[in-house]
Amino acid sequence: MSARLQLVWFRSDLRVYDNAALVQAMSQGPTLAIFIACPDSWQQHDMAPIKQDLIRRRALALQQELAELQVPLLLAEGSDYEAVQDIFRALVPLGIGCVYSELEYELREQQRDQQLQAWLTEQGIDWWQCDRQTAFTPGRFVNGSGSMYQVFTPFKKRWLQALAEQELTVLPKPKPQQKMELALPQLPVFQPGNGSSKDWSVDSEELLQQLRDYCQSRVQLYKKQRDFPALDATSRLSPYLAVGALSVRQCIRRLQLEAGNAIWQAESGAAVWLSELIWRDFYKHVLVAWPELIKHQPFQKDTTAIRWRNDKTLFAAWCAGQTGYPLVDAAMRQLNQTGWMHNRLRMVVASFLVKDLHIDWRWGERYFMRQLIDGDFAANNGGWQWAASTGTDAAPYFRIFNPITQSERFDPKGHFIRNWLPELAAVPDAAIHWPHKLTNRNQYPAPVVDHAKARATTLELFQQARQQAGEGL
Template identity: 40%
Template sequence: MSTLYWIRRDFRLDDNPALFYALQQNCKHAVFITAYDTWRTHNHSGIQIDFIERHLNWFSDELTKLGIKVTVIECNTFDEQREKLTQFCRSIGASSVLANSEPELREKVRDTKLAQTINLTLYDADTILPYGSVLNKQSEMFKVFTPYKKAWLNVLKQQGFEQTYLAAIPPSNNEVTQQSQFAFNYEKQDSSKWPLAHEFMQHVLPRFLTDKVTDYANDRDFPAIKGTSGISPYLTIGAISPKRVIYDLISYYPHILEDMKAPIFTWLNELIWREFYRNLLLSFPNLNKLHDFQTKFKRFDWPDHHEKFNAWCNAQTGFPIVDAAMRQLKQTGWMHNRLRMIVASFLTKHLLVDWRLGEAFFMQHLIDGDLAANSGGWQWAAGTGCDAQPYFRIFNPITQSEKFDPDGSFIRKYLPELANVPLKYIHQPQTYLDSIGDKSYWPQLVDLKEARLQALDYYQKELNTDE
C-alpha cells in the first residue's frame, strides 16, 4: 500500500509538510482535483485560476523530478471530489492521503466527511504561527487587531516559528523530458504578467527587501508608485510560504520585531493582518457565510441601489479615483490597497450598497482574491466587521484623490479620456469638461455631501431599529 499527496493551495517545495512526509513514505503519486462549479459559486476569478494552472504545471514538473507522478482529476463539486479521490486511491492502492489543511468552513466540512472513508492526514502550512496559538487571557480569539498584534509578536519572539520544512526539499537536478500541460476547463484570464513564484522569490522580493521596504510605509498609499511587494497573489494560492517570507524579512532586518514604529515594520504589519483575518475565519465560522461580524448589523436593510452598483462596477461613477481604480481591477486583476479602501467606502457609504456585492465583485476579478482578507476588508470598510472603521468614518474620494494621486498620473493612466484635463481639474473634471463641451466622461453619480448625510442618517436609523 502507498501514500498519496493531495496538492491543494501549496504549489511549493519550501515549507510543505504534506509533501515532506509524503516523500519520507516513498510517495509516487500526487493528485490535484478541480471543483469547477464550486470555484464559480465562490467567485474565484479567471486570472487566479490561470495563475493556479501555471503554478500547477511548474509544480508538476518539480514533483516529476522527485519521482512523483501528478494526476489531475476534474470535478465540479466538493462532493464529487470525495467520490473520485476515494476511487483514485483504490486504483493506485493508496492507503493514506497527506495534504495541507485549508481553514475555510466548506473545505473543512469536506475534509471531515472524507476522513470517514479514507485515512486523511492534514498539516497546517498557510500561516506563520499555528492556528489558535495567539489568544487573549480568556483563551479566546482576539476581536481587536492591535492587542492581537502585540500578542502575536510576543508569541513569535518567545516561541519562534516552525522552520523544519524551510528548504527541507531541495530542488532536484533530474531532467524532465516533457513539461506538464494541464489546462483547466474554466473561464480564464491571462496571468502571465505575474512571474511564477520561484522567479518572484529570486528576483522581485530581494529587490523589494533591499530597496523598497524602508519606504513602504509612505509609498504604499500612492497608487502611481510601485511601492508594494506584490506578494499577495502568491500567498493566496500557496505558491509562497508566509514562513519563508518572515524568515527572509528577519534575515534582512534582525531587529524588526523590536520596533513597531520603524518604517519597515509597516510591511510586517500587513502579514500580521493576514494572520488575524485567517484566524477569525476559523474562530467565527459564520464569517465563512459572509455574515456580519457585528451582530447589530444582522437586520440591517441595505437599499436596493442596483443602478448605482452597476455604475460602480463599470467605472462610471464620475469620480476619477474610483473609476480609475475599477479600471485597474478589471484590466489587471489587481487593485492598489489604498484604492480598495476608497472604492469600498464609496460603495457602502456614499452609494449605500451591500458590502457583499462589492466583496463578490472583487473576488470575481482579483488575482489575490481570498475569502478571509477580502471579506474582512469589506466589512472593515462597511463598518460591520471585526475592529472595523466606525460607520460614521466616510472616505471622501476627492480629498483621497488629491492626497494620494496629487499629479493625477494614476488617474490619467487608467482614464485616458481625461489625459488632457489640466491638473487643476483632474480630481473633479466635470466643470472643465462642460466648459469645452466634452461628454466623454461620466457626470458625478451622487452629490458627496448629500450622500454622506444620507448614509449617516440611514446607518443611525437602521442600527436603532429593534433597540
C-alpha cells in the same frame, strides 16, 4: 492492498518549498501527488477566472518542479468537490497508505474533507493534515476571557511576542526520491487554463527572487510610499500567497533575514510590511473563530438591520468605473483590466460603494472575488466588513472616506488617474480630482451622487439600524 504509497493532495499550498505535507509524506516513503481542479466549486466560491488561470498555470509549473524530485504529480479535472472521492477511488488500487494535505478553513472545503475522511477511513487509509496557512495556528492567541481578539492591535502585540519567542520554521525543498515505476490510472483530463494571468510568473525560483528583492530594498520605503497607487511600492505578492505558491512563513523569514532588527522598529518599512502580514493572519484567525462569517453574516449584528438602497444602476456605474469620481473609477478600471487593485484604492472604492452609494457591502465583496487574482475569503471579507463598519475592529461608521480628499492626498498629480482614465488625460492637475466642474468632460460622466448628501444619509442609515437593534445612540 499493500499500503506502500504516500499521497500528497495539493490544494491551497501549490509549492515545493515550505510544504509540510510534502515533507512529511516523503519522510514516510515513496510519494505520489495529486492536484484536482474543481471549476464548478470554484465558481460557487465566485473565484475570478484570472485566479483560476493562475492556479492552473501554477499546478503545471509545480508538476515540473516535483518531477525534479521524482514525485509524479497527477493533474485531474474534478468539476466539483463531489467528484473528488471518485478520483481518490481510482487511486486506491495503487496501494495508498496515507494522504497528506494542508488544512483549508472555508466551510465547503471543511465539508468536503469530512466526507472524504469518513470514506478514507472505510478504505483503511490514514489522513495527515497540517495547519500552516498562517504563521501561527488559529486559536493560539486569546484574550483574558479565552476568546479570539476582536481588535487587531492586541492580537498584533501577542503575535509579535510569539515571533520574538519562537523562530518560525521554513521547510526546505525535499531531496529527490528514488524514481518509481507506477501504472497510473486514467483520470479526467486537466485543462491548462486560458492564459489570462500570464503577466504573473508561476516559476518558484522567480517568485523567491521577487520576495528576496522586495525584502532587500523596496520594503524600506514601504511606510512612506505604500499608500500612493501610482508608485510600485507594495510587494504584489498577494496572488502567490492566495494560491499558496508562497507561504506567509517564507515571507516573514525572508524579511527577518534581510531586514534584521528593523522589523522591531515600529517606524521602519519592514515593521509596517510585517504588520500587513499580521493583518492577513488576523483575518484568518477571525474566520476560524467565527465561522458564521463564511455565510456572509456581518460581525456587528446590529448592522443586519441597515436598509441598504441597492440601486442597480449605481452598482453598474461603480463596477464599470463610471461614477464620475476619478480615483474610484480609475481603481475599478485597474481591477477590471488587471485583476489586482492597490490596497488604498480597495479601501476607497469599498467605502464609496457602501457609504456613498448605500449598496450592501456583500455586493462589493462578491464583485471583488469575481475579479481579483488574489481573491481570498478571509482578507476580502475582513476588508469589506472593515470598510462597511460591520466587522471586527471595523472603521467607526461615522468615519467616511471623502473620495475627493483621498484622491488629492494619495494621487496628488493625478498620475494614477490619467493612466486608467484616458479620457481625462488632458485635464490639468488642478482639476484632475474635480473633472465634473469642467465644462468639457470629454464623455467622462458627472458624479452619480453628491458626497456630502450621501454622507448624511449613511449616518442616518446606521443610526436607524442601531435604534432598531435597541441600542440607541
